[in-house]
Amino acid sequence: MKSSRILAAICAASAVALAPHAALAQDDSVEAAAPAAIEPQVRTRDMVGTFGGQRVSYRATIAETVLEADDGKPEAVIVTTSYVKQPRDTSRPVFFLFNGGPGSGSVWLQMGAFGPKRVAIPSDARDDGAPPYPLLDNPDSLLDVADLVFIDPPGTGFSYLTEGTDPKKYYGLEQDAEAVAKVIRLWLNDNGRWNSPKYLGGESYGTTRTAMVARELEGGTFNDVGLNGLILISTILDFAGREPTPGNEMAYVVTLPNMAAAAYYHGKVQAPSVEAIVEEARQFAIGPFITALLKGQDLPDAERAAVRAELARLTGLSERYLDQADLRVTAQRFYKELLRDRGLTIGRLDARYTGRDFDNAGETPDNDPSFYGIDAGYTAAINSWARDTLGFETTREYQSIGREPGRHWQWTTGQGRGAYLNVAPYIGQAMRQNSQLRVFNAQGYYDFATPFFGAEYSLNRTGIPQDRVELHYYDAGHMMYVRDEDRAKLSRDIRAFIRNR
Known part of the structure; x- marks a missing residue:
């Protein structure tokens, strides 16, 4: 050209x-x-x-x-x-x-x-x-x-x-x-x-x-x-790393520290600072959490219960909800679930922002309040x-x-498989x-x-x-x-x- x-x-x-x-x-x-x-x-x-x-x-x-x-x-x-x-x-x-x-x-x-x-x-x-x-x-x-x-x-x-x-x-x-x-x-x-x-x-x-x-x-x-x-x-x-397709466990690992940060900001979890809760989430994500996810259906009940409890502490979500999601909560679900008790959703681009949907029963938000807000x-x-x-x-x-x-x-570079873009x-x-x-x-x-x-x-x-x-x-x-x-x-x-x- x-x-x-x-x-x-x-x-x-x-x-x-x-x-x-x-x-x-x-x-x-x-x-x-x-x-x-x-x-x-x-x-x-x-x-x-x-x-x-x-x-x-x-x-x-x-x-x-x-x-x-x-x-x-x-x-x-x-x-x-x-x-x-x-x-x-x-x-x-x-x-x-x-x-x-x-x-x-x-x-x-x-x-x-x-x-x-x-x-x-x-x-x-x-x-x-x-x-x-x-x-x-x-x-x-x-x-x-x-x-x-x-x-x-x-x-x-x-x-x-x-x-x-x-x-x-x-x-x-x-x-x-x-x-x-x-x-x-x-x-x-x-x-x-x-x-x-x-x-x-x-x-x-x-x-x-x-x-x-x-x-x-x-x-x-x-x-x-x-x-x-x-x-x-x-x-x-x-x-x-960000695509929660079935079997791609890294998507849940990568977003866990964000969930902890958002939960802290909105008062759903307690910590000395956002940096402190984020570091706890990092260490849990690359340790017990990824280990549990990689075990799949071989994960023992006792280990599952321990991971579920810590996941609830870090994210502010209930153990019941986490159990129903099989420990794997997508970001879209998290936006809706974190503040459901307040009738609010949180933003994708910026989780500090909140919005109100048409109703509170849905699984994911109607829109992103951190985008339409600016x-x-x-x-x-x-x-x-x-x-x-x-x-x-x-x-x-x-x-x-x-x-x-x-x-x-066109999302391919001619190197490797297009499904894995890095x-x-x-x-x-x-x-x-x-x-x-x-x-x-x-x-x-x-x-x-x-x-x-x-x-x-x-x-x-x-x-x-x-x-x-x-x-x-x-x-x-x-x-x-x-x-x-x-x-x-x-x-x-x-x-x-x-x-x-």
């Missing part, structure tokens, strides 16, 4: 060439005219803000990058939003960021955590309510230590595939990584930043994308892009910022969670081939979408140098930065990680 920026000069040259093509259009023996070029939209604005205690002048640029097929047909238009300190300093690090899904735009990290502005939503796990949603200066932005480039991959944000483009060429693990890596290389070209320190990171599926893009950037023989660090937020690398504020913020402040013009809707990528996504080895390979590549991992205790114990399990496997992996924890959920204290802590932690290169 050949990719390039479409420049105005090319558009002009194409216009000159239209006349002969038009003259030959009546001749069936002549091939059809070349596809029309797309002139990428670029909008810039110079601004000033205070970040990490430093006053910073910066240039905000929202721009389209056009990716072409080998025959020159425009296939995808990718939107990036970059914030670069002025005057430009090529010795500064560049941090490339994206969100997850697949299908999620970069709105969450941009307007919630690291962009120069953020949307104000309640910090204490309450609903974000109705507009207007204040857009505030964000002193927790990382602009004091790095230039920031937010990427909306194909099918997310304002990015899109052109008419006639086969979704299979872009919607998949490897295809998506190839496109994002191409956009990064083009940005480095256009901005003269090939020798700048480089950081790559994302949230949720964005951590999966990080592993895939790192392989794409560093795994080739030619045109490698060396990276200084990978920043993983709410990590999912080993997908088998989504309207973020959607309003990104549209207001991009359109009204930065001047981006489009009739397209911003896809905060686009459906098209997920409908077509991209963590790509991180290990990149670290072994780059002795200065470090990994920062951030997890919320109340995140069931990407359980923190699953990230720990993925990142301490053989082949990943442990002396270059940092694990950080936060007292919130999937998007820990919605909590004011954790947004500030996350910013401090990443700022220190970048400075310590």
